[in-house]
Structures are given as structure tokens and as C-alpha cells.
Amino acid sequence: MASVTEPDPAWAATAPLWRAVQAFRLVTLLYAVGQQFASVPHYTNQRLSWALIAVMAVWSGISAVLLSQWRIRHEPRVRTAVVIGDHLVVIALIFATRLVAPFDWYHGHQTLPTTLWAANAVVSAAILWGPFGGIGSGLLVSAAVITARAQWDFDVWRDATLPVLISVGLALGLASNTARRAHAQLQRAIRLTAAAQERERLARQVHDGVLQVLSYIKRRGTEIGGPTAELAQRAGEQEVALRVLISEQGEPADVGGVGEDLRPLLTAQTTPSVFVSTPGDPVLLGHWAAREVAAAVAAALANVVQHAGAGAKAYVLLEDMGDELIVSVRDDGPGIAPGRLAEAEGQGRMGVSRSIVGRIAALGGTAHLLFEAAPADGSPDEGAGAEWEFRIPLDRRQ
Known part of the structure; x- marks a missing residue:
């Protein structure tokens, strides 16, 4: 034979x-x-x-x-x-x-x-x-x-x-x-499971080594300032890119060819100072909508890094309410003075209005700054923080 x-x-x-x-x-x-x-x-x-x-x-x-x-x-x-x-x-x-x-x-x-x-x-x-x-x-x-x-x-x-x-x-x-x-x-499920296990193994090894070093360089470079600030910025960019690489699935969760799980896009933004909490079940949005929500969250976290100081921590919470999604981004920084966002927009600085509010509004949702924390005398109140709340309506019939 x-x-x-x-x-x-x-x-x-x-x-x-x-x-x-x-x-x-x-x-x-x-x-x-x-x-x-x-x-x-x-x-x-x-x-x-x-x-x-x-x-x-x-x-x-x-x-x-x-x-x-x-x-x-x-x-x-x-x-x-x-x-x-x-x-x-x-x-x-x-x-x-x-x-x-x-x-x-x-x-x-x-x-x-x-x-x-x-x-x-x-x-x-x-x-x-x-x-x-x-x-x-x-x-x-x-x-x-x-x-x-x-x-x-x-x-x-x-x-x-x-x-x-x-x-x-x-x-x-x-x-x-x-x-x-x-x-x-069955073969596709086996391949996806093997790929997910391999990503988890690599993620643990990378987190124990490269990510911790990049996070340390970013933190120390920001504290030292001067010429090392650019080095800290580059290290921070590479840290985020590496986290996206090891956190995202090999293929987006897809339902009917139009759905993507929002959770990996948010958890990819986790750092030693950013904590992300998501539901246990997939949170499916259209591909473009999921990317826009993730970009709005990234913009809010960038504002925390820029204005709340190097030691500030941020917390991201994703909730699926059935008929709408609620995404909260809260920090423990000094807070935002009342009227500061309107003043910045009047000066032509469109970061918040376009990167955050504009993106959520384009999805038919709303973005609210729940409180602008500052004492009566106008001086910052350490630890008061600020919180954004994004509400995005869902149509489950689609």
C-alpha cells in the first residue's frame, strides 16, 4: 500500500x-x-x-x-x-x-x-x-x-x-x-482558543518585563522634565501601542459581519495608573462606533495625563444597560475649574469639544462632565477629580 x-x-x-x-x-x-x-x-x-x-x-x-x-x-x-x-x-x-x-x-x-x-x-x-x-x-x-x-x-x-x-x-x-x-x-474555534492562550502567555511575560520598564521610563521622564520629557512621551506611546497589540483579539468579535466587542478596545488602554472595568459578556457595537467610543475614552484619559498630574489615577467603567451603553471616565486629580471647558472652546482649543463630545454626539449619544470640582476661592482642591459620562443608545433589533 x-x-x-x-x-x-x-x-x-x-x-x-x-x-x-x-x-x-x-x-x-x-x-x-x-x-x-x-x-x-x-x-x-x-x-x-x-x-x-x-x-x-x-x-x-x-x-x-x-x-x-x-x-x-x-x-x-x-x-x-x-x-x-x-x-x-x-x-x-x-x-x-x-x-x-x-x-x-x-x-x-x-x-x-x-x-x-x-x-x-x-x-x-x-x-x-x-x-x-x-x-x-x-x-x-x-x-x-x-x-x-x-x-x-x-x-x-x-x-x-x-x-x-x-x-x-x-x-x-x-x-x-x-x-x-x-x-x-470546530477547527476555527480550536485555532482561536490556542491563539488566545498564546496571547495571554505573551501578555504575562511582556507585562512582567517590557511594559513595566516603559511605564517606569515614562513616569521618571515626566518627573525629571527637560530633555527627558520627550523620551517619556515616546515611552508612553510605545507602552500604549504594545498594550493594544497584546490585548486585542486576533479577530474582532463579529455578529453578522457588523459587530465588534468594545471591551478589548477599552482594556487595551489599561496602564499602572488607568484601571478599566468591563462586563463579562461581549459588548457589541458597529466597527466604526466601537472605535469612536474607544477614541473618546482615549482622549479623556489623555486629558487626565496632561492636566491631572503624573500621580493621578483614572478609572474607566463600561456598563451595558440593554438599551444604551454607559461609559464613565473618572480621575482623582485636582478637578476642572467651573467654566474652564467653555473658556477653552472660546479660545479655539477644540480638544474636548471635538475629540470627546463631538465623537459621542456623532453616535447619537451624549457626553457630560458630571462635576467640575473646585473650591469657592478658585484654588484647586487636591483629589476632587472629574468624571465624564458617555451615554450611547443601542438598537438591539439591528
């Missing part, structure tokens, strides 16, 4: 079907041999009929072995050749009935290879080529049986051969396609 190799995953999906139909082949062979014992007294050439039954038995054994093997070289080609050979043997044996029996016999009885055994070719074609291949094979074998028995008259519509073979081909073809789709989904 040919050299051993690993089974093709695409073909392995239908392995249970191929093995099951070989048991069916054995049962149909036993039925055909039993039918031979009952019919041979009516044959005119009994020796030839037994020789043809021997051919049927030998071919059944060869085809059963080849179709059930999964570790042979060029397996798809071998299986295709066997299925084609199955049809040739079946059709040849069907027409050979005329050589062993008189017209009166084969016109009103089963052919030498019984209809049940001939169905093996239809079953194999259905598994190999799907429902269309199964139906085509059923039509071909049925046409051979009807022609060999000379039944091209009204009797053909009272015979069960045609509808039975076509039904078998259709049913097994659909089953094989379903098995292939299920196998493909």
Missing part, C-alpha cells in the same frame, strides 16, 4: 460517514448474495451469475478498505478514483444481468446487483460531492436499472428505484456538507 501520511483535516470531517457506509456495504452484499440463492434457479447462465457475484464481493472488499483509510498518500485522488470505479462496476453488473437471465425474468425482477447494493455508489458520491453529486449519481444508476430492465413505460413510475436512490443521494449529500461545516467551525 502507499506510504503512510497524516489525514487531511478537510477529509477527516466525513470520516465517520465513510466508515459507517462501509458497514452498510457489507450488509447490502449479504442481501445480494441471499437474493442470488433465491434467483439462480431462474437464470439461463448460472455459472456466469456466480462469477459476477464473486466480482461483486471482491470489489466490495477492495472499495470498503480504500474508502475507510485515512493515512494513505494522495488520499483524495484515491477516494475519487474508487467512487468513480464504484459506478462503473455497478453499471456493468446491472447490464450483465441480461447475460444470465431471460427477458421475462429481468424485466419484472431486480437486476443481478440488487437495488440495495447499487445504492452504495450513490451513497459514496453523495459523501464525496455533496447533495448535487448524490442526486446525479441516483439519476445515473436509476437510468441504468430502468434501461437494463427495459422499463421505459408506465411501470417506471410505480417502481421505487428512482425516488429511493435520489432521496438517499440528497440526504447523504446534505449530511456530508453539514459534517464539513461543523468540522471547519
